[in-house]
Structures are given as structure tokens and as C-alpha cells.
Amino acid sequence: MSLLSIQDLEKSFAGAKALGGACLDVRAGEVHALMGENGAGKSTLIKVLAGVVKPDTGSIAIDGAPVAIGSPADALRLGLRFIHQELSVVPHLSVAENIFLGRDYPRRWGVMIDWDGLNRRAAAVLAGLGVTHIPPGRKMARLSVGDQMLVKIATAFQDASVDGDAPARLYVMDEPTAALSAEESQRLFAVIRRLRAAGAGIIYVSHRLDEVMELADRLTVLRDGATVATRDIAGLQKLEVIELMIGRRFAEGYPPRLAPVSGEVALGVEHLSTGYLQDVSFEVHKGEILGLAGLEGAGQSEVIRAIVGADGGHDGAVSLAGRPVRIEEPVSAWAKGLAFLPRERRQEGLVSSASIAGNVSLPHLDDLVRFGLVLDRAAEAEQAVDLGRKVKLKSKGPKQKVRELSGGNQQKVVFARAIAGPPEVLLLDEPTRGVDVGARYDIHALLRELTAEGKAVVLASSDLPELVYMADRIIVFRDGRVATTVSTEGLDQARLAALCFGSPAAPSA
Amino acid sequence: MASALKTYGTLIGFVLVVLFFWIEIPDTFMTAKNWLNISQQVSMLAVVAFTMTIVMVMGDFDLSVGSMASLAGIVAALAFRDGHGVWVGVALALGVGLLGGLLNGVLVAYVGILPFVATLGTLTVYSGLAFLVSGGKTIFGRDIPTAFSGFARSGIPLADMVSLPSLTIVAAVVLLVVWFTLEQTTFGRRLYAIGGNKEAARLAGIRVRRLRFLAFGLSGLGAATAGLMYASRVASANPTQGSGLMLDAIAAVFLGMTMSEEGEPHVAATLIGVLILGVLGNGLTQMSIDSYVREVLIGSIIVLAVASSSLGKTKG
Numbered sequence: 001m002s003l004l005s006i007q008d009l010e011k012s013f014a015g016a017k018a019l020g021g022a023c024l025d026v027r028a029g030e031v032h033a034l035m036g037e038n039g040a041g042k043s044t045l046i047k048v049l050a051g052v053v054k055p056d057t058g059s060i061a062i063d064g065a066p067v068a069i070g071s072p073a074d075a076l077r078l079g080l081r082f083i084h085q086e087l088s089v090v091p092h093l094s095v096a097e098n099i100f101l102g103r104d105y106p107r108r109w110g111v112m113i114d115w116d117g118l119n120r121r122a123a124a125v126l127a128g129l130g131v132t133h134i135p136p137g138r139k140m141a142r143l144s145v146g147d148q149m150l151v152k153i154a155t156a157f158q159d160a161s162v163d164g165d166a167p168a169r170l171y172v173m174d175e176p177t178a179a180l181s182a183e184e185s186q187r188l189f190a191v192i193r194r195l196r197a198a199g200a201g202i203i204y205v206s207h208r209l210d211e212v213m214e215l216a217d218r219l220t221v222l223r224d225g226a227t228v229a230t231r232d233i234a235g236l237q238k239l240e241v242i243e244l245m246i247g248r249r250f251a252e253g254y255p256p257r258l259a260p261v262s263g264e265v266a267l268g269v270e271h272l273s274t275g276y277l278q279d280v281s282f283e284v285h286k287g288e289i290l291g292l293a294g295l296e297g298a299g300q301s302e303v304i305r306a307i308v309g310a311d312g313g314h315d316g317a318v319s320l321a322g323r324p325v326r327i328e329e330p331v332s333a334w335a336k337g338l339a340f341l342p343r344e345r346r347q348e349g350l351v352s353s354a355s356i357a358g359n360v361s362l363p364h365l366d367d368l369v370r371f372g373l374v375l376d377r378a379a380e381a382e383q384a385v386d387l388g389r390k391v392k393l394k395s396k397g398p399k400q401k402v403r404e405l406s407g408g409n410q411q412k413v414v415f416a417r418a419i420a421g422p423p424e425v426l427l428l429d430e431p432t433r434g435v436d437v438g439a440r441y442d443i444h445a446l447l448r449e450l451t452a453e454g455k456a457v458v459l460a461s462s463d464l465p466e467l468v469y470m471a472d473r474i475i476v477f478r479d480g481r482v483a484t485t486v487s488t489e490g491l492d493q494a495r496l497a498a499l500c501f502g503s504p505a506a507p508s509a
Numbered sequence: 510m511a512s513a514l515k516t517y518g519t520l521i522g523f524v525l526v527v528l529f530f531w532i533e534i535p536d537t538f539m540t541a542k543n544w545l546n547i548s549q550q551v552s553m554l555a556v557v558a559f560t561m562t563i564v565m566v567m568g569d570f571d572l573s574v575g576s577m578a579s580l581a582g583i584v585a586a587l588a589f590r591d592g593h594g595v596w597v598g599v600a601l602a603l604g605v606g607l608l609g610g611l612l613n614g615v616l617v618a619y620v621g622i623l624p625f626v627a628t629l630g631t632l633t634v635y636s637g638l639a640f641l642v643s644g645g646k647t648i649f650g651r652d653i654p655t656a657f658s659g660f661a662r663s664g665i666p667l668a669d670m671v672s673l674p675s676l677t678i679v680a681a682v683v684l685l686v687v688w689f690t691l692e693q694t695t696f697g698r699r700l701y702a703i704g705g706n707k708e709a710a711r712l713a714g715i716r717v718r719r720l721r722f723l724a725f726g727l728s729g730l731g732a733a734t735a736g737l738m739y740a741s742r743v744a745s746a747n748p749t750q751g752s753g754l755m756l757d758a759i760a761a762v763f764l765g766m767t768m769s770e771e772g773e774p775h776v777a778a779t780l781i782g783v784l785i786l787g788v789l790g791n792g793l794t795q796m797s798i799d800s801y802v803r804e805v806l807i808g809s810i811i812v813l814a815v816a817s818s819s820l821g822k823t824k825g
Contacts, residue, residue, distance in 0.1 A: 308712075310711075329716070330711060330712050330713070330714050333714070334713070335714070342709075342712050347706075347708060347709070348708050348712050349709055350706065351702045351709055352705065352706065353701075353704075353705040353706075353771040358701075362699075362702055362710065362713040362714065362715065363714035363715075365698060365699065366695065368695070373695065373696065374694060375694055375697075375698055401771075417713065
């Protein structure tokens with residue numbers, strides 16, 4: 001019998017259909033992937049399960065018995081637990097305190113908190129998930145995002161029956177690996193497999209097809225609010241999944257190269273060093289995509305940020321088309337024809353209160369001026385429309401606020417900003433993170449067009465297939481240094497992953 | 510419907526306040542003469558609130574505007590007492606305002622002190638300076654040239670017994686300049702981007718520090734302008750006469766912010782905020798209601814307006 005059975009959910013918001021015929025069936029002891037493009041209805045479905053959104057019609061059953069989830073408290077009582085990418089942790093409390101937050105701490109003499117006892121209990125909860133590398137007394141803020149997530153899962157996992165909650169039976173994980181390194185993701189997967197072995201059901205939402213294929217037992221694909229298919233992962237091809245999600249057929253997952261790389265150097269970096277980076281040197285040629293790979297925080301982002309002056313000064317020299325340039329602030333990077341796409345779209349990329357046009361024009365306002373100081377709004381809107389078309393942005397027009405857009409379309413707005421100008425070199429930090437499959441393909445196609453026009457692209461990514469298929473060469477970083485540079489000719493993902501991790505003997509915990 | 514109420518609630522509240530006084534004071538409230546009078550009464554607050562809007566667009570505050578207004582008035586009056594002409598005194602006062610504002614800008618943008626703390630510090634410094642240079646005394650009488658004090662009493666005659674006061678014209682000019690700067694120039698667009706997301710703005714090539722520095726300079730300039738208007742109006746200067754301006758100015762901007770969907774300050778909305786405060790003051794005075802009641806009312810209105818507009822915005 002199914003642990004969770006959802007039948008024909010329908011939900012409309014102000015006339016717009018978010019769900020129309022969504023079905024989902026999760027068994028105990030399985031990892032069930034939920035996939036679909038942004039806007040396919042995954043979030044709404046999860047919100048229904050969480051008791052945040054009430055469906056118009058449809059039914060939910062647990063263990064075959066129909067249930068009503070009217071509030072988050074109901075969801076908790078039914079044994080549902082939710083792990084989101086944005087974690088709600090208390091950073092200045094310890095791991096143990098976070099795990100037992102809001103519950104009674106063990107006491108000594110009735111009044112004093114028994115910290116040792118608390119830590120022991122936390123360690124036991126973590127050990128139950130196979131997590132032994134996190135000291136329970138450590139401040140939450142000092143943990144990596146991946147470890148914070150493991151703590152969060154431990155919090156959900158601990159047997160809460162003493163406090164009257166139902167024990168956790170079904171975990172809903174929404175893009176849990178979005179901000180994790182490959183290593184942290186593997187740790188998370190190990191924990192998820194343990195939860196599965198313990199008989200829990202896991203609904204796993206992710207844009208990363210590879211990890212879904214690795215981790216999940218079955219998958220359900222949503223498109224336009226309706227369930228398109230539920231399949232066993234065994235024997236399923238990736239291309240099939242993509243086709244199910246987007247409903248159209250790709251020749252292959254990545255667009256082909258359009259033109260060869262030129263011999264001219266567009267960007268030269270020599271002996272670049274910061275507090276973290278050590279003596280980084282490389283060249284990018286016109287028409288080339290240079291990939292930057294490595295484990296999370298190995299130096300890929302830092303190199304890009306150092307080149308555009310995002311974090312202040314650095315040692316070493318940067319040259320554009322052979323001419324040395326001095327860049328200490330992002331403003332001079334943009335002025336010299338370097339476009340920068342930061343890693344965190346919402347925190348670093350977008351002004352979400354502003355319109356699409358206002359976001360696109362930000363670095364280019366000086367080109368949109370009449371009489372020396374008046375903003376030419378017509379030209380600004382025109383720029384947003386032109387570039388929006390080029391990046392295949394789906395919107396209601398240049399005046400629409402960016403916060404109303406889906407993740408993929410928001411990223412396209414940041415891209416439109418980057419290609420305005422136009423720049424000679426694009427520095428992209430995780431350009432397809434959290435972006436749906438369709439938008440991802442559009443972005444990759446755009447990169448191909450840009451390089452065909454002779455632009456140089458530096459692409460830092462934790463998405464290994466993206467690097468292997470899109471880049472011409474890849475620099476692998478380790479601990480702030482260039483470990484090696486490889487051509488993507490004949491390179492496979494496994495080999496690149498091995499390079500990122502270093503030698504097989506390298507410490508992994 | 511509910512969102513319309515949120516957006517227009519403050520405007521509706523303003524209309525209700527006006528209707529209330531119109532009914533309660535039928536003879537004198539809804540007359541051109543009274544409205545011109547209100548416009549003059551609020552002109553100093555208006556100037557400070559308009560330039561305060563510039564820094565609040567970036568999500569910053571300037572608490573020092575009140576003591577800066579006092580200091581600027583004192584500086585001008587001392588210049589007059591030493592025999593300098595009107596324009597010298599005015600230029601000195603505005604120069605002090607600009608410099609004081611830029612000092613706030615340095616502290617906030619380049620030293621990196623929170624605006625609340627930095628301008629709280631300079632509030633005290635400017636106030637102390639005003640007492641220091643004036644010896645704590647009011648400067649009045651023959652020391653103030655009639656050309657200066659006459660300005661606030663002058664105006665453009667419109668009809669019998671009614672004229673458009675010069676101070677109102679000054680406030681209107683400042684309104685236009687600030688509106689143009691914030692809404693029509695790239696400078697203004699950049700300030701709004703900073704207010705929306707400082708880090709994203711910086712990474713997108715906006716000189717965040719320089720703009721914050723300059724914006725505080727403008728706020729100081731506005732405060733000094735208001736200080737001069739005040740000194741002209743009462744034909745004297747004393748080291749505390751601007752002290753009421755700061756809270757009312759911030760309140761006016763807050764009231765205005767409740768009218769924007771994004772919670773962003775806009776100078777036209779600030780004008781509504783200023784008018785609400787001004788009309789309340791004027792109406793309650795005419796009804797001979799104690800001025801402390803006005804304080805209680807204004808405080809309550811601000812809390813109500815901000816609470817109603819943040820309902821539903823900050824869910825979850």
C-alpha cells in the first residue's frame with residue numbers, strides 16, 4: 001500500500017491554474033523524485049502537502065486513509081517533514097541546541113541545563129543518520145551549508161513521539177543540494193539512503209537530473225500543473241525525462257559549438273593572489289568558454305570575484321586583449337567590457353523590487369542618458385525588450401517586477417544585463433543554478449551564440465556535465481590554487497570529478 | 510480590494526482628515542487662505558522631509574537634520590551680526606549644511622558606521638556646536654536684517670488679502686528638484702537600486718559608497734535650507750529651533766512609504782505625509798485642541814499606517 005497517495009489535485013490562483021490533475025504516489029522506503037520545469041506546479045504541490053495552500057479539489061490519503069491537511073501543524077502531526085534549500089536555523093546556537101530547539105533540554109538539579117547530556121543526545125541523533133563528523137557543541141554558523149542541512153534533517157528525524165508529534169514518516173526535500181558541493185551532496189545522499197532503509201518515504205525535488213538518476217527509485221514528472229508520468233528509474237534514459245518535462249524533443253542535452261575558438265587572447269590573468277587565491281594565471285581566448293571547476297569554495301568563485309574587483313584589491317595583473325587593466329571595483333569591470341554574473345541570483349544579482357528594465361539597465365545607465373543626466377526611459381525599455389528577446393525571456397513586458405518571474409526567467413534577466421553593452425568577456429558564476437531545464441538550454445544556446453560572435457566566457461560551475469559539454473578547456477581548482485588545466489576533448493564527467501576531488505587518497509572527511 | 514486599501518489607505522486617511530475638519534470648522538478650514546497658510550506652516554518640514562526622502566530611498570536615515578537646521582540658522586544669524594550681507598549669511602549656512610551632510614556621508618559610506626548611530630552622533634555634535642557658537646543665546650532684533658526676515662513675510666499676491674507665501678514657493682521648488690532628481694535621473698535610479706539591494710547594485714557597477722556620501726550631503730543641504738527658512742520666519746535664530754523637524758520628517762516619509770506597493774519612499778508620497786501632519790496641526794489648533802493631543806494622534810496614525818501596510822507583506 002502507498003504511504004502517500006495524492007489524487008487529481010486542482011488549484012487556481014486568481015484564475016491562473018497552478019495545479020490541474022496532479023497525482024503522486026509515494027511508497028514507504030522509497031526515494032521518489034518530483035520533477036518538472038519551473039512553474040510546472042512542484043512548489044504548489046508541496047505547499048498543499050505542507051498545509052500552506054488549500055487545494056480546490058482532489059484528495060490526499062496516508063496509508064490509504066483520506067486526510068485533510070489544513071495547516072502546517074496538521075502536516076507535522078501526520079508525520080510529514082519539510083527540508084527546504086533556505087534553512088531556518090539559529091546560527092549562534094550550537095548544533096545540539098538547534099536539534100532540540102523548542103523541546104525540553106535535559107536538566108541537572110532541576111534548573112541547570114545538562115549541556116553534556118544535551119550534546120550526547122544530539123550526537124546520538126546524528127549518529128542514527130550515520131553522521132559522525134559534526135561536533136554537537138559547535139555553533140551552527142560555523143558549519144557549511146551542507147552540514148547545516150544534515151542537522152536540519154536530524155532535527156526532523158529524531159523520534160519526537162515523547163512530545164506528542166507523530167514520528168517522521170515522509171520527508172519532502174526541495175532542491176536540497178542547490179547550495180551544496182559534490183562532497184556535501186554525497187553525504188546528504190548517504191543520509192537519505194539511511195532514511196529510506198528505515199522505511200521512510202522521501203519526496204525529492206531537484207533540477208539536477210544526474211543526482212535524481214543516482215538517488216531516486218521512481219520519479220513523477222509534472223508539466224503545466226498535471227502529472228505527465230510516473231516511472232521507475234531503473235532502465236530510464238535521461239533524455240526521456242527531459243522530454244517528459246518539457247514536452248519537446250532535444251537533439252541532445254546541450255547545443256553544439258557554432259564556431260571554432262580564435263587564437264586571440266581576450267582576458268589574461270597573471271599571478272593573481274588574494275588572501276585565499278594563490279598565484280592563479282590563465283588566458284581566455286575570443287570565442288572560447290573556459291570552465292572553472294573544483295569542490296565548493298576551491299577558488300572558482302573567488303577568481304571571478306577578484307577579476308571584477310568584487311572583494312577589493314588583489315595582487316597580480318589582469319589584461320584585456322593584451323592591454324593591462326586595473327580593476328578595483330565592479331564599476332570599472334563593467335566600464336572596461338567585463339560582464340559579471342554573480343553566484344547568488346537573489347542576494348547578489350537582482351534588485352527584486354525593480355522592474356525587468358531597471359535590472360537590465362543598472363550597469364549601463366550612463367548609455368541611457370539624455371542631456372547629461374535625464375534617464376531615457378524609452379531607450380531603457382527598448383533595451384530590455386531587445387535583450388529579453390535575445391535571452392528568450394518570458395515576461396509581461398519590460399515594466400514587470402522581477403520578483404514575479406520564475407527562477408529561470410530571473411536568471412535570464414541577469415543574463416540580459418550581462419550581454420548589454422556589449423561586453424568582450426563574460427564572467428559567469430554558476431549561471432544555471434536553480435534554473436529549469438528549458439531555461440538552462442536557452443542559456444547554453446546563448447553562450448554558444450556569444451562565443452560565435454567572438455566573446456570570451458569564463459564559466460564557474462559545480463555542474464560537471466555543464467562544464468564537460470559547454471567548455472573548451474577546464475581549469476580545476478583545489479584549495480585556492482590551479483590544480484590542473486584540461487581540454488574537454490574526450491574528457492568524461494567521472495574523470496573531471498576525480499580531478500576535482502584530487503587523488504583518490506585525498507582526505508574525504 | 511484589500512491591496513487597494515493597503516496602497517490607498519494613507520491617501521484615504523488624508524481625505525478623511527480633511528473632511529473631518531471641513532465639517533468641524535466649516536467657516537475657515539476649507540478656504541484658500543487657510544490652505545496657503547498650511548502650506549507655509551509645513552514648508553520647512555516639507556523641505557527636510559523631501560531631502561530626507563533621498564537618503565531613505567537608499568534605506569538610510571539622517572537623524573541629524575533637526576540640529577543641522579538649528580546650526581545653519583545660527584551660522585547665518587552670526588554672519589549677519591558680524592555685518593555680512595544676506596547672501597553671505599545664506600551661503601555660509603548652506604555651506605555648513607552641505608559639509609555637515611557630507612560628514613555624515615563619510616561616516617556612513619566610507620567609515621561604515623550604521624546611519625542610525627552615525628547621525629545620532631552628529632545630531633549631538635551639531636546641536637552642541639549650535640550652542641557653542643551662539644553662546645546658548647537667541648540671536649534676534651537688529652542683528653537680523655529686514656531683507657532676510659522680510660522674505661518669509663513676502664509672497665506673490667493672488668487676490669484680496671491672499672498671497673502665495675515665498676516659503677511655500679521654496680518648498681515647491683525643492684519638491685520639484687528632488688522629484689526630478691529621484692524620478693528622472695540616473696542618479697535617482699541608482700539610489701533606488703541601492704535601496705532595493707545594495708550588494709546587487711554594487712556588483713552591477715554602481716558606486717554605492719560615493720552615492721551614499723552625496724545623498725547625505727543633499728540631506729544636510731535640505732536641513733540647512735529649512736533652518737534658514739525658520740530663521741527668516743521668526744526673524745531670529747536659537748540653537749534649538751529646528752529640533753522638532755527630524756521626527757516629523759521621518760514620520761512624513763514613513764507615511765508616504767505606506768502608499769507604495771514596494772514600500773519605497775517617493776517624494777510625491779512624502780508630500781502627502783507632510784500634508785497629513787500639517788493639516789492635523791492646523792485643524793487641531795483651530796479647534797483649540799491641546800497640541801499634546803496632536804502628538805498622540807500623529808504617533809498613532811504613523812503606527813497604524815505602517816502596521817496596515819506591512820500586514821500581509823511580511824508573512825512567514
